[in-house]
Amino acid sequence: MAPNPDDQTDTTRRRYLASAGALAGSALLAGCQSGSDTTTSSTDATTEATTDATTQATTDESGPYSVSMAPVGDVEFEEPPSNVMVYSLLYADMAVAYGYGDAVNSLGFSTNAAGSLHAYYDQLDGVSFDQSGLTQLNQGGSGITVDKEVFYDLNSDLHLIDPALVVSFDGWDIGDVEEIRDNVAPWFGNVLSRRNTEPPEAYADSYEYYTLWEIAETVSQVFQAQERYDALAAIHDDMLATIQSGLPPESERPTVASVIFIDGTFYPSKFNADGFAHAHTRPMQAPGAFTESDVSYQSAYDYETMLEVDPDVIINRYSYSYYDIASVRQSLEENEVGSRLTAVQNDRVYAGGNPLQGPVMNLFQLEMTAKQLYPEQFGEWPGYDGGPYPEIPEDEQLFDRDEVAAIMTGEF
Structure with a gap:
């Protein structure tokens, strides 16, 4: 039984006033493959048209400020939150980037998920994320199991979580989401933009899709760290321009299979799809090895089927947190069929990043x-077999590590 909501009200409202946003449900699956591959078309024009209306913050140095993002709408803050519940890794990365890593009190899954952060932060002088003491929200099961009691126990200032995800938790409904919003703290987050997944019917008129960097900009307003965002975004834009101007002709680009390999089975993913899950692959404009009809949430390929596809490159997703890329390579090389894959023979099986x-x-x-x-x-x-992101000679780096570290530590 949850604590008496009346006991929580004064504590919660000492910092925040939350407007009543539109709340509804989502059948979003748990785990590293959470979400559907069903996509909803979202053009750049639509995104640009909605950005101004959905990411503006009104601030006053002596008073409250308001930040807005679908699906919750406007949330008013008196000051940046200092105790923040986080489910998805991207929001932990944003909190650290904006100087609020110590405010994070939880992660959705095992804190091993933070391995992706550590792998990259090890290359940034003075940047770290302390995962000790974080509460693991999901307690396992066939779906997502999160005890409502934990929301009261953590008594967060802000739930940096999409409520459309929360209503998919086992045993949760809209009433539970509204209860936590009213009695503990507001919700603020958007995860269906991961793959531009079609929202449930109740969200059809209110849900909007954002790019990764649009979400990052909005969250920077929550933490009042717009200057840090601007500096990081400038680095991103410069690197993206460098990459896109240097791409080889289309005829010289390799076919790429984005997969998760587990126990002899390949679980494929699209390479150039919409959504922030592909924000690091889509700009490469390389042809995906799988046809549109061959990839769904239920898709699974054996060695023989993969050999029929025979991609030039295989990228194994989540290899900086969950999957040992050295073991993946060994399994492929030792299998009679797997060893015949072009990517294996040419030593082009790579550790892939984290879509979150x-x-x-x-x-x-x-x-x-x-x-x-x-x-x-x-x-x-340079290759990667586990541990931190590999060292790359300074003159071969595509962005300046010292500059990023200075932004994240507030010394820029």
């Missing part, structure tokens, strides 16, 4: 993917 990427993760993952696919244009990828 924040802005800093995205910088590393863009550089990594560019080097893996186009070594002649962007320099050789």
Whole structure:
């Protein structure tokens, strides 16, 4: 039984006034493959048209400020939150980038998920994320199991979580989401933009899709760290321009299979789809190895089927947190069919990034993917067998580590 909501009200409202946003449900699956591959078309024009209306913050140095993002709408703050519940890794990355890593009190899954952050932050002097003491929200099961009691126990200032995800938790409904919003703290987050997944009917008129960097900009307003965002976004834009201007002709680009390999089975993903999950691969403009009809949430390929596809490059997603890329390579090389794959024979099986990427993760993952696919244009990828992101000679880096570290530590 949850604590008496009346006991929580004064504490919660000592800092925040939250407007009543539109709340509804979503059948969003748990785990590293959470979300559907069903996509809803979202053009750049639509995104640009909605950005001004959905990411503006009104601030006053002596008073409250308001930040807005679908699906919750406007949320009013008196000051940046100092105790923040986080479910998805991208929001932890944003909190650290904006100087509020110590405010994070939780992650959705095992704190091993933070391995992606550590792998990249190890290359940034003075940047770290302390995962000790974080509460693991999901307690397992066939779906997402999160005890409502934990929301009261953590008594967060802000739930940096999409309520459309929360209503998909086992045993949760709209009433539960509204209860936590009213009695503990507001919700603020958007995860269906991961793959531009079609929203449930109740969200059809209110849900909007954002790019990774649009979400990052909005969250920077929550933490009143717009200058840090602007500095990071400038680095991102410069690197993106460098990559796109240096791409080889289309005829020279390799076919790429984006997969998760587990126990002899390949679970494929689209390479150039919409959504922030592909923010590090889509700019490479390389042809995906799988046809549109061959990829769904239920898709699974055995060795023989993969050999029929026979991609030039295989990228194994989540290899900086969950999957040991050295073991993946060994399994492929030792299998009679797997060893015949072109990517295996040419030593082009690579560790892929984390689709739940924040802005800093995205910088590393863009550089990594560019080097893996186009070594002649962007320099050789040094390889990766686990641990921190590999050392790359300074003159071959696609962005300045010291500059990023200075932004994240507030010394820029």
